[in-house]
Amino acid sequence: MAHIPDGFLSAPVLVGTAAASAGAVVAATRGRARFAERRAPLLGALTAFVFAVQMLNFPLGAGASAHLLGGVLVAVMVGPWDGILVIFSVVLVQALLFQDGGIAALGANTLNLAVLGAGGGWLVYRWAFILAGRSRQLLAVGIAAFFVAVLTGGAVAAELALSGAVPLTPALVAVGGSHVLVGLSEALITVGILRMVRRARPELLADAPLPSAVTRRWVVGTTAAAVLLAAGSYLASTRPDALEAAVARLGLDRVGVATSLPWADWWPGGPWGRALVGIAAAFGLAWLVFRVAARRDGAL
Amino acid sequence: MAALIEVRGLAYRYPDGAQGVRDVDFGVRAGERVAVLGPNGSGKSTLLLHLNGLLLPTDGEVRVADLPVSEETAPAVRRKVGFVFQEPDDQLFLPTVLEDVAFGPLNAGLSAPEAEARARVELRELGLEGQAERAAHHLSGGERRLASLATVLVSEPEILVLDEPTAALDARARRLVVDLLRDRTETLVVATHDLEVALALCPRALVLDGGRLVADLATADLLRDPDLLERHGLSAPLA
Amino acid sequence: MSFRHLDHWAEVPSLVTRLAPPARLLAMVAVALGAALLPMGAWPQMAALLVLVLAFAATARIPAPAFAARLAGPLFLVLLASCAVLVLAPGEPLWALGPIRVTDTGLVRFGSVVGRATPALGAAVVLVSTLRFPELLEALRKLRLPSAVTTALGLSYRLLYTLADEIERLRRAARSRNAGHGAAGRRRTAMGIAAASLVRSYARSERVHRAMLARGYSGALPQLHAQPMDVRSVVVLLAVSAIVLLVVSSAWL
Numbered sequence: 001m002a003h004i005p006d007g008f009l010s011a012p013v014l015v016g017t018a019a020a021s022a023g024a025v026v027a028a029t030r031g032r033a034r035f036a037e038r039r040a041p042l043l044g045a046l047t048a049f050v051f052a053v054q055m056l057n058f059p060l061g062a063g064a065s066a067h068l069l070g071g072v073l074v075a076v077m078v079g080p081w082d083g084i085l086v087i088f089s090v091v092l093v094q095a096l097l098f099q100d101g102g103i104a105a106l107g108a109n110t111l112n113l114a115v116l117g118a119g120g121g122w123l124v125y126r127w128a129f130i131l132a133g134r135s136r137q138l139l140a141v142g143i144a145a146f147f148v149a150v151l152t153g154g155a156v157a158a159e160l161a162l163s164g165a166v167p168l169t170p171a172l173v174a175v176g177g178s179h180v181l182v183g184l185s186e187a188l189i190t191v192g193i194l195r196m197v198r199r200a201r202p203e204l205l206a207d208a209p210l211p212s213a214v215t216r217r218w219v220v221g222t223t224a225a226a227v228l229l230a231a232g233s234y235l236a237s238t239r240p241d242a243l244e245a246a247v248a249r250l251g252l253d254r255v256g257v258a259t260s261l262p263w264a265d266w267w268p269g270g271p272w273g274r275a276l277v278g279i280a281a282a283f284g285l286a287w288l289v290f291r292v293a294a295r296r297d298g299a300l
Numbered sequence: 301m302a303a304l305i306e307v308r309g310l311a312y313r314y315p316d317g318a319q320g321v322r323d324v325d326f327g328v329r330a331g332e333r334v335a336v337l338g339p340n341g342s343g344k345s346t347l348l349l350h351l352n353g354l355l356l357p358t359d360g361e362v363r364v365a366d367l368p369v370s371e372e373t374a375p376a377v378r379r380k381v382g383f384v385f386q387e388p389d390d391q392l393f394l395p396t397v398l399e400d401v402a403f404g405p406l407n408a409g410l411s412a413p414e415a416e417a418r419a420r421v422e423l424r425e426l427g428l429e430g431q432a433e434r435a436a437h438h439l440s441g442g443e444r445r446l447a448s449l450a451t452v453l454v455s456e457p458e459i460l461v462l463d464e465p466t467a468a469l470d471a472r473a474r475r476l477v478v479d480l481l482r483d484r485t486e487t488l489v490v491a492t493h494d495l496e497v498a499l500a501l502c503p504r505a506l507v508l509d510g511g512r513l514v515a516d517l518a519t520a521d522l523l524r525d526p527d528l529l530e531r532h533g534l535s536a537p538l539a
Numbered sequence: 540m541s542f543r544h545l546d547h548w549a550e551v552p553s554l555v556t557r558l559a560p561p562a563r564l565l566a567m568v569a570v571a572l573g574a575a576l577l578p579m580g581a582w583p584q585m586a587a588l589l590v591l592v593l594a595f596a597a598t599a600r601i602p603a604p605a606f607a608a609r610l611a612g613p614l615f616l617v618l619l620a621s622c623a624v625l626v627l628a629p630g631e632p633l634w635a636l637g638p639i640r641v642t643d644t645g646l647v648r649f650g651s652v653v654g655r656a657t658p659a660l661g662a663a664v665v666l667v668s669t670l671r672f673p674e675l676l677e678a679l680r681k682l683r684l685p686s687a688v689t690t691a692l693g694l695s696y697r698l699l700y701t702l703a704d705e706i707e708r709l710r711r712a713a714r715s716r717n718a719g720h721g722a723a724g725r726r727r728t729a730m731g732i733a734a735a736s737l738v739r740s741y742a743r744s745e746r747v748h749r750a751m752l753a754r755g756y757s758g759a760l761p762q763l764h765a766q767p768m769d770v771r772s773v774v775v776l777l778a779v780s781a782i783v784l785l786v787v788s789s790a791w792l
Binding site: 009028166 | 541542545564567568571572574575576578579609612613616617620621623624627628629648651652653654655656657659660662663664666667670672675685686687688690691692693694695696698699702703706722723725726727729730731732733734735736737738740741743744745747748751758760
């Protein structure tokens with residue numbers, strides 16, 4: 001259920017996601033107006049392509065077949081901002097003329113598919129590209145496609161849960177779980193298509209400038225830190241007594257630092273929820289660092 | 301008499317290194333009608349794209365109405381040169397045929413009502429007024445070709461450049477297009493591999509082969525020379 | 540392909556199609572928004588908005604069977620997804636069959652989802668049945684959507700049709716070559732078609748760009764002025780918005 005129909009999301013979630021995605025779309029057009037208009041024929045062609053390719057069937061075997069969302073595919077070819085605009089255009093027309101995704105839910109669907117799917121997809125792709133190296137570009141693409149599909153599933157589940165339609169845990173398991181499968185097929189199909197495209201017209205996949213060694217060290221370092229932080233926060237949330245003991249040993253309790261994360265009690269989903277937030281926080285921090293490093297490096 | 305179009309020592313090299321055309325020299329006087337003939341890959345399209353500044357020479361010079369064609373002069377050159385591309389679908393890119401035909405006049409600064417009026421007149425002249433509000437994919441192949449012509453003729457350019465105007469057309473549509481063009485007074489440069497069309501429309505023929513200009517002669521003389529035709533990958537009419 | 544209906548559904552002239560495109564668009568968006576923003580359990584308000592949608596559909600002279608058919612597909616998907624809402628809700632079960640428990644919370648949630656979705660989907664069907672694509676573009680432009688989006692969308696309409704024809708040709712060529720058998724083979728064929736059409740899309744966009752430049756394109760798509768926002772359109776739009784506002788606020792207050 002990548003496109004959320006109308007009726008499922010509550011008013012606050014509709015408004016919140018609409019505001020967030022509107023901000024992103026405006027940011028994507030700000031300051032690039034003239035540039036984007038000269039690219040209009042290409043963006044129009046890609047919008048049409050995403051439309052058409054979403055209707056194609058990719059057999060998986062045993063009678064099952066998959067469809068392509070295309071966010072990472074587009075982002076790899078034209079970058080995050082144009083990627084957001086292309087997918088937004090697709091989602092807009094799908095909502096207004098195809099009843100694929102609700103009209104009121106346009107904000108949520110834009111957030112999930114365009115901002116997260118294409119914008120976030122590009123970020124994860126760049127991240128993985130820096131880690132994996134230029135010779136493994138397609139590996140980076142596959143990682144991005146998989147991760148972002150799962151992230152999209154998580155976002156849908158979170159939006160449904162926050163709307164009170166379904167509880168978080170089953171939503172995460174069902175929607176998130178099914179999006180793990182979507183992620184696998186998305187990765188497989190995106191990589192397959194781009195491999196053939198690269199063979200025919202390699203210049204279409206020519207990338208942004210290679211990151212410097214400094215950036216590379218930052219990225220590797222913060223990835224490691226993020227993974228440790230996420231693992232640590234999960235362990236801590238399931239073994240609060242161990243955390244308390246450690247804090248006491250370090251004498252931090254006297255400084256009044258909260259030993260249990262303040263929102264842990266009301267956050268839905270128990271340890272799942274806390275781990276989710278921990279990972280999200282780690283990624284957010286890492287992303288910030290990446291942006292600073294990449295900007296210094298001129299790679300963005 | 302000063303030539304309306306002057307091509308001196310034109311050479312063009314593609315970004316990937318392939319040589320498109322080289323050592324091309326010719327002039328076209330106002331009102332002249334010239335066919336550009338040659339086998340596939342001979343550089344006809346490449347040459348034509350220089351006439352309105354869509355390609356800029358890597359060597360040599362192109363002058364149109366005494367303007368040297370460059371990035372700065374390209375907009376002015378394009379107002380004098382109407383370019384009809386090989387593929388009508390590439391020229392009919394707006395949701396309705398009317399918008400497509402009005403696109404040129406609107407860009408030239410005409411007001412919306414004026415541009416619409418001109419577009420409707422042009423469509424009527426080509427027998428397409430019933431198709432104005434339709435999308436191009438609802439038109440037949442011949443109608444699409446006429447519509448693509450309309451998008452250019454509406455701006456009344458001095459020079460018409462056409463790249464394979466009768467490709468993929470049936471006999472009736474081909475006749476329609478040729479009749480339409482035959483009655484016009486603009487300077488004409490037509491790239492085609494259809495020798496009958498060349499003979500019907502253009503008294504003069506330029507022959508390209510391997511990117512070079514290998515012949516510049518009267519079309520009738522060319523067709524009387526089977527050696528020349530065969531040497532450069534053209535063939536005489538079968539009848 | 541399944542987008543070809545776009546050119547045919549909105550051809551029936553009616554009182555609705557005489558409204559200016561922005562009014563047509565905003566009226567139905569208002570209804571859809573209103574329905575989606577209703578709180579859970581607001582049954583009378585959901586019914587009221589549904590009636591409003593049906594009134595519009597009748598005024599637009601959409602034949603009832605056509606309306607039902609266009610609504611059926613997406614509504615069925617909503618019903619399917621709502622079943623999850625029904626059975627996953629917490630609370631004391633009213634009725635149980637094995638692991639499936641239906642609680643009263645579940646019933647309220649299920650009913651609310653379907654009750655909100657139906658008028659919203661109905662509004663969407665009225666929209667696609669009364670607004671042609673060029674008119675939708677005009678409405679989006681008048682509503683000041685970013686020109687990068689409206690220009691790209693404007694071009695994508697024709698590009699989609701030519702692309703669909705290309706894909707059909709590629710498919711036929713693959714079939715006549717007896718390409719790929721079995722799931723993996725067919726998948727590879729599909730990926731090949733997608734890749735080829737992506738590369739051709741790039742090439743086509745370059746050619747279209749050239750054709751645009753040849754006719755003086757300098758970055759903006761100039762517009763022919765179509766239907767102006769007349770008084771009647773404004774009045775109808777305001778009336779619809781007022782009704783929706785009334786209905787929604789009555790549910791929240």
